Amino acid sequence: MDIEKKTEQNIYNEEYYRSHCGPIPYKRDSYWINCFGNIADNIVRAFAPRKAFDAGCAIGLLVECLWDRGVETHGRDVSSYALEQARPDIRPYLEEGSIAEPINEKFDFISCIEVFEHLEDATARKAIAQIAASTSRVLFSSTPVDFDEPTHVNVRPSLYWLELWADAGFAPNITHDAGYLAPHAYVLERSEEGRSYRDLVSFADRIRHRLALASLGTQCVELREELSRTRAACETQNAVLKSQSDEMALERKVLQKETLDMRHKIKIINREKEKLLYDLNKFRGDYHHQETKMSELRENLERSNRERDLHQAHHAAVVNSTVWKATSKVLAFPPLAAPRSRRLMRRGARFVRSLRALQLRGGPKGFRERLRLLSSSAFFDSKWYLGRYPDVAMSGLDPAIHYARFGYLENRTPHPEFDVERYRFIHPAADGTPGEIFFEALRNDTVKDGIPPRSGTELSASRRLFLAPSNPALNQVLETAHDIVERRFPDLTPLAVYASPGVKRRITVVTDSIGRESLYGGVGTALLFSALAANRLGADLRIVTRSQESSADPLTALFAGSGVSWEGNVEILYSPKGFEVEGHNVPVSEHDLFVTTSWWTTRSTLQAVGARKVIQFIQEDERMFYPMGDEFLRCSEVFSTNGTLKIVNSNILLDHFRRSGVLEDAIAFEPSFPSELYYCDVEKETAAKQKKKFFFYARPHNYRNLYYRGLEVICACIERGILNPDEWDFYFAGHGTGAISLPRNTQSITPGVMTWPEYAGFIREMDLGLSLMYTPHPSYPPLDLAASGCVVVTNKCGIKTNLDKYSENIICADPDLESLVSATREALALSADIDEKQRRYARNGLARNWTESMAPALDRLESWVRV
Numbered sequence: 001m002d003i004e005k006k007t008e009q010n011i012y013n014e015e016y017y018r019s020h021c022g023p024i025p026y027k028r029d030s031y032w033i034n035c036f037g038n039i040a041d042n043i044v045r046a047f048a049p050r051k052a053f054d055a056g057c058a059i060g061l062l063v064e065c066l067w068d069r070g071v072e073t074h075g076r077d078v079s080s081y082a083l084e085q086a087r088p089d090i091r092p093y094l095e096e097g098s099i100a101e102p103i104n105e106k107f108d109f110i111s112c113i114e115v116f117e118h119l120e121d122a123t124a125r126k127a128i129a130q131i132a133a134s135t136s137r138v139l140f141s142s143t144p145v146d147f148d149e150p151t152h153v154n155v156r157p158s159l160y161w162l163e164l165w166a167d168a169g170f171a172p173n174i175t176h177d178a179g180y181l182a183p184h185a186y187v188l189e190r191s192e193e194g195r196s197y198r199d200l201v202s203f204a205d206r207i208r209h210r211l212a213l214a215s216l217g218t219q220c221v222e223l224r225e226e227l228s229r230t231r232a233a234c235e236t237q238n239a240v241l242k243s244q245s246d247e248m249a250l251e252r253k254v255l256q257k258e259t260l261d262m263r264h265k266i267k268i269i270n271r272e273k274e275k276l277l278y279d280l281n282k283f284r285g286d287y288h289h290q291e292t293k294m295s296e297l298r299e300n301l302e303r304s305n306r307e308r309d310l311h312q313a314h315h316a317a318v319v320n321s322t323v324w325k326a327t328s329k330v331l332a333f334p335p336l337a338a339p340r341s342r343r344l345m346r347r348g349a350r351f352v353r354s355l356r357a358l359q360l361r362g363g364p365k366g367f368r369e370r371l372r373l374l375s376s377s378a379f380f381d382s383k384w385y386l387g388r389y390p391d392v393a394m395s396g397l398d399p400a401i402h403y404a405r406f407g408y409l410e411n412r413t414p415h416p417e418f419d420v421e422r423y424r425f426i427h428p429a430a431d432g433t434p435g436e437i438f439f440e441a442l443r444n445d446t447v448k449d450g451i452p453p454r455s456g457t458e459l460s461a462s463r464r465l466f467l468a469p470s471n472p473a474l475n476q477v478l479e480t481a482h483d484i485v486e487r488r489f490p491d492l493t494p495l496a497v498y499a500s501p502g503v504k505r506r507i508t509v510v511t512d513s514i515g516r517e518s519l520y521g522g523v524g525t526a527l528l529f530s531a532l533a534a535n536r537l538g539a540d541l542r543i544v545t546r547s548q549e550s551s552a553d554p555l556t557a558l559f560a561g562s563g564v565s566w567e568g569n570v571e572i573l574y575s576p577k578g579f580e581v582e583g584h585n586v587p588v589s590e591h592d593l594f595v596t597t598s599w600w601t602t603r604s605t606l607q608a609v610g611a612r613k614v615i616q617f618i619q620e621d622e623r624m625f626y627p628m629g630d631e632f633l634r635c636s637e638v639f640s641t642n643g644t645l646k647i648v649n650s651n652i653l654l655d656h657f658r659r660s661g662v663l664e665d666a667i668a669f670e671p672s673f674p675s676e677l678y679y680c681d682v683e684k685e686t687a688a689k690q691k692k693k694f695f696f697y698a699r700p701h702n703y704r705n706l707y708y709r710g711l712e713v714i715c716a717c718i719e720r721g722i723l724n725p726d727e728w729d730f731y732f733a734g735h736g737t738g739a740i741s742l743p744r745n746t747q748s749i750t751p752g753v754m755t756w757p758e759y760a761g762f763i764r765e766m767d768l769g770l771s772l773m774y775t776p777h778p779s780y781p782p783l784d785l786a787a788s789g790c791v792v793v794t795n796k797c798g799i800k801t802n803l804d805k806y807s808e809n810i811i812c813a814d815p816d817l818e819s820l821v822s823a824t825r826e827a828l829a830l831s832a833d834i835d836e837k838q839r840r841y842a843r844n845g846l847a848r849n850w851t852e853s854m855a856p857a858l859d860r861l862e863s864w865v866r867v
Contacts, residue, residue: 011079011151012078012079012081012082012151013079013081014081016151017058017059017081017082017085020149020150020151026058026059027059027085028059028061028085028087032061033061033064033065036061036062036064036065037065037068038180039062039065039180039181040062040065040066040068040069040071041069042178042180042181043066043071043109043111043139044066044069044070044071046176046187047108047109047137049071049107049108049109049137050071050072050108051071051072051073051105051106051107051108051109052066052071052072052073052074052107052108052109052110052111053073053074053075053076053103053105053107053109053110053111053134053135054066054073054074054075054076054110054111054112054113055075055076055099055103055110055111055112055115055127055131056076056077056078056099056112056113056114056115056118057075057076057077057082057094058077058079058082059082059083059085059086060075060077060082060083060085060086060087060090060091060094062075062111062113063075063086063090063093063094064086064087064090067090067093073093074093074094074095074105074107075093075094075095076094076095076096076097076098076099076103077094077096077097078096078097078098079096080096083096098123098127099112099115099127099130099131100119100123100124100126100127100130101130102130102133103130103131103133103134105134106134106135107134107135108135108136108137109135109137109138109139110131110134110135110137110138110139111138111139111140112127112131112138112139112140112141113139113140113141113181113185114141114142114143114182115127115142116142116154116156116161117142117143117146117152117153117154117155117156118151118152118153118154119153119154120153120154121154124154124164125164128164128165128168129168132165132168132169132170132190136189136190137187137188137189137190138165138170138187138188138189139178139181139185139187140161140165140185140186140187140188141178141181141182141184141185141186142155142156142161142184143155143182143184144156144157144158144184144207144211145211157204158184158186158203158204158207158208159200159201159204162200162203162204163197163200165188166195166200169190169191169195170188170189170190170191170195171188171189171191171193171194171195171199172186172187172188172194172200172203173186173187173188173189174194174203174206179210183207183210183211183213183214184207184210184211186203186207367404367405370403370404370408370439371400371401371404373439373442373443374400374403374404374414374442375400377442377447379414379415379418379442379447380399380400380403380414380415381414381415381416382398382399382400384415384416385399385402385403385407385412385414386399388412388413388416389407389412392407403435407435408433408434408435408436408438408439409433409435410435411433411434411435412435413434414435414438415438415447415451417451417452418438418441418447418450418451419450419451419452420434420437420438420450422449422450422451422452423437423441423446423449423450424437426449426450427446427449438450488630489630489634490577491546491577491600491601491604492600492603492604492607492634493577493604494604494607494608495510495544495575495586495604495605495607495608495609496575496584496585496586496608497585497586497587497588497608497609498585498586498587498588499587499588499589500587500588500589501589501590502589503587503589503591503592504539504540504589504591505537505538505539505540505589505591505592505593506534506539506540506541506542506571506589506591506592506593507530507533507534507537507539507540507541507542507593507595508542508543508544508586508592508593508594508595509526509527509530509541509542509543509544509594509595509597510544510546510594510595510596510597510601510604510605511523511526511543511544511545511546511596511597511598511601512545512546512547512548512597512598512601513545513546513547513548513550514527514543514545514550514554514555514572515548515550515554516554516753516754516755519554519558519756521619521779521780522597522619522620522649523597524558524562524756525617525619525649525671526595526597526617526619527543527555527558528558528559528562528564528850528854529595529617529647529669529854529857530595531559531564531565531566532564532850532851532854532858533593533595533615533858533861534566534568535565535566536858536861536862537593537861537862537865539593540568540569540571541566541568541569541570541571542570542571542572542573543570543571543572543573544572544573544574544575544586545572545573545574545575546575546576546577546601546604547576547577548574549574550572550574551572552570552572554755555570557755557756557757558756561674561676561677561756561757561760562672562674562677562756562850563674563676563849563850563851564850564851573586577604586608588608588609588613592609592613593613593614593615593865594609594613594614594615595615595617596614596615596616596617597617597619598622599622599634599635599638599639602614602616602638602641602644603634603637603638606638606641606644610643611641611642611643611644612643612644614643614644614645615644615645615646615647615861616638616641616644616645616646616647617647617649618639618646618647618648618649618653618657618663618666619648619649619653619777620649620653620775620777621653621656621657621775621776621777622635623635623636623639624704624774624775625703625704636662639657639662639663640662645860645861645864646663646665646666646667647666647667647668647669647857647860647861648663648666648667648668648669649668649669649671649777650668650669650670650671650777650778651668651670652776652777652778652799652800653668653776653777654666654667654668655799656776656798656799656800659799667856667857667860668857669853669854669856669857670847670853671780671783671847671853672846672847672848672849672850672852672853672854673783673784673787673846673847673848674848674849674850675848677756677757677760678760678763678764678784678787678788679764679787679788679789680764680788680789680838680841681764681765681788681789684764684765685789685834685838691726691727691728691729692727692728692729692767692768692831693728693729693731693765693766693767693768694714694723694728694729694730694731694766694767694768694769694770695731695733695763695766695768695769695770695771695781695785695790695792696710696714696730696731696732696733696748696769696770696771697710697733697734697769697770697771697772697779697781698710698732698733698734698737698748699734699735699736699737700734700736700737701735701736703774704773704774704775705734705772705773705774706772706773706774706795706815707737707772709772709815709817709820710770710772711740712817713770713817713820713821713824714730714742714770715742715743716817716821717821717824717825718742718743718744718746719743719744720821722821722824722825722828723824723828725742725743725744725745725746728768729749730742730746730748730749731748731749731750731751731762731766732748732749732750733750733751733762733781737750738750759784760784760788763784763785763788763790764788764789766785766788766790767790767791767831768790768791768792768824768827768828768831769781769782769785769790769791769792769793770792770793770794770820770824771785771792771793771794772794772795772815772820773794773795773797774795774797774815775797775800776797776798776799776800777800778794778800778803778806778810779794782794782803782810783806783807783810783846785809786806786807786809786810786841786844786846787807787844787846789809789837789838789841790809790831791809791811791827791830791831791837792809792810792811792827793811793813793820793823793824793827794810794811794812794813795812795813795814795815795820796812796813796814796815797815800812805845806844806845806846807840807841807843807844807845807846808840808843809830809837809840809841809844811823811826811827811830
């Protein structure tokens with residue numbers, strides 16, 4: 001028995017229409033009225049029927065909507081409950097019954113929407129016959145996929161129904177898209193054409209594709225909903241994590257403040273301790289000096305007593321002698337002499353004493369020498385001498401003459417900072433009065449040895465040199481040899497670490513900075529390698545900066561733009577160079593590994609953790625940065641260190657090192673340029689534009705970039721008409737550069753600091769480039785430009801003579817001016833030949849995936865760690 005006839009079971013009741021017609025209950029509401037209104041609009045717009053019939057009309061919504069649009073419409077349904085829900089003015093046009101029963105009138109248009117799957121197959125065939133007898137056009141839909149609904153007893157593929165309709169004389173209308181009703185809906189019309197099996201199969205395939213697209217659309221909607229829910233959950237979780245992070249940041253600030261307070265207190269205690277030690281040593285020195293002086297005074301006193309006794313005995317002998325008594329009257333003559341005679345006698349005595357003094361002090365010739373020494377020396381301060389001794393100023397004498405004749409005999413001070421005791425400490429052979437020692441220092445040009453260092457020279461608190469107890473007068477501090485070396489090489493200060501056992505392995509990148517301007521090229525590559533290494537070894541990732549504090553914000557764009565996946569957190573510590581700057585000590589476990597990005601970070605890390613924990617990430621021959629000297633020596637020592645894992649950026653650079661006899665055990669990788677960022681913009685190549693763009697890698701503070709030679713090349717090309725400023729804009733990209741004036745009244749353009757994606761977009765806009773690097777490494781900008789379809793000129797250096805293995809659009813030339821100008825002319829011609837440039841671009845040998853290009857280095861790392 002057909003289901004529609006089981007009225008006594010009341011299958012199509014209120015519960016059915018509420019729960020069996022999809023996620024939204026089927027009733028007269030705005031949703032379903034709008035839905036059937038849209039169907040009615042499409043029917044009227046496409047076919048303009050005057051009289052229509054809805055077979056299986058349910059609650060009569062389509063009948064209602066067609067009446068509202070001026071179409072006389074009737075309907076039939078098996079459910080009395082459904083017909084009772086119709087709008088009152090529509091009910092007279094609705095009848096209860098099966099659509100397999102005869103339809104007694106003719107209609108322009110009959111719709112049968114999702115009915116046949118509810119009918120037994122024989123009933124469905126009868127219904128097709130009745131509908132075919134009553135109209136020449138049918139809007140038909142019956143689900144081919146919904147087998148779950150209990151009332152669907154006759155779910156068939158679309159081809160099955162098409163064949164039945166074809167047998168009844170109907171063919172699908174291939175020009176009308178009934179997707180407004182359902183993906184599997186279609187319009188059938190009475191026709192002799194389009195009813196062949198091949199035509200029906202083709203139309204069924206179209207319906208199948210519609211269903212697939214609809215399924216994908218449904219999945220997309222579900223995924224969007226799931227994404228919205230996930231995003232909301234993530235936002236909630238992020239809010240919780242942010243709250244926890246804020247709390248931890250607050251606790252960290254409190255701990256940092258307490259740590260700083262403790263360090264400050266420790267410094268105060270250390271300073272007090274040093275002062276006490278200094279005072280103790282000074283007291284010991286004073287005490288020893290006083291004991292020595294007392295001993296000398298006792299000896300002098302005993303000697304004086306002996307001499308006194310001898311003089312007294314001699315005096316008594318003379319006074320009691322016969323000669324003395326006989327001549328005593330004559331000896332009393334001078335006091336009785338006339339005043340004029342007495343004056344002459346006193347002048348004679350002074351003259352004799354003066355002769356004696358001149359004899360002892362070097363005579364008139366010694367005065368002239370002393371005056372000459374004072375006049376030619378910067379260590380005798382005349383103004384200070386007059387201010388120090390007002391009596392000299394009142395005398396009217398020249399201060400140099402006064403000191404040379406009188407002041408040095410009177411032990412006056414010639415210089416505000418000259419310390420006789422300090423000079424004696426440095427020159428133990430110096431002897432004489434303070435004035436005589438000062439003139440000796442002038443003769444030997446060693447006055448500075450008696451002047452203490454300026455107080456502005458700050459020494460490490462742990463490296464103070466105190467006076468020996470026997471020299472308490474030298475109340476100054478000397479800079480130590482360790483301080484001098486440390487001040488000369490602050491970058492080589494050992495990384496401050498402490499043991500933290502039992503912690504999960506970490507890959508720690510030691511670098512100067514990870515600011516946005518630092519992530520291009522070398523530092524960014526080291527971070528990508530470290531993230532891949534951490535993924536490979538199951539380790540955490542940590543970054544230690546030495547020059548400035550940094551945040552993890554730039555890393556997101558770096559990892560996303562390079563195609564490297566890193567989903568974990570990144571710990572960032574600031575551990576500055578030197579002992580006097582506040583920062584973090586770095587915890588180190590037994591499994592930690594350190595990736596160093598320069599020779600100086602390598603050296604400072606080696607002093608802290610040893611070679612077996614250090615991965616030297618070498619991206620340039622840094623020895624070439626320095627003249628032959630201390631820096632060159634120390635850099636060479638780092639490259640020769642045994643036990644570290646050495647990873648070199650590019651095979652050409654590794655070949656250069658091996659030819660110089662170093663890094664024999666290193667492994668190289670080739671840099672990668674992901675095609676998501678670096679690609680040729682074909683539309684840009686063919687689009688008309690006012691001016692082309694010239695790229696110059698301009699870094700005036702990095703001498704290896706040959707900035708000034710590059711300026712000469714650009715100026716020569718403009719002046720010789722190779723590059724016309726009316727056709728070209730000149731972009732100068734690089735840290736430390738600014739806009740400058742160029743020949744023919746043109747000016748360079750400076751793009752400023754960019755993120756990595758912004759930089760890649762900027763590179764894609766360039767038409768011609770000049771990027772110089774006076775080292776064996778090819779450097780990144782020429783490769784960036786070539787990876788983006790641009791022609792670029794660079795210079796040769798050592799074994800770097802040809803870069804065709806990367807791209808034939810990179811033109812290498814000798815670094816002399818004429819060779820580079822000629823190469824720029826060649827590059828300009830190639831840039832204009834778009835077809836040839838594209839052919840060369842298609843032959844590029846540049847790596848495009850970091851994971852693949854780093855794989856050999858990561859394999860070496862794994863074996864190195866196991867060993």
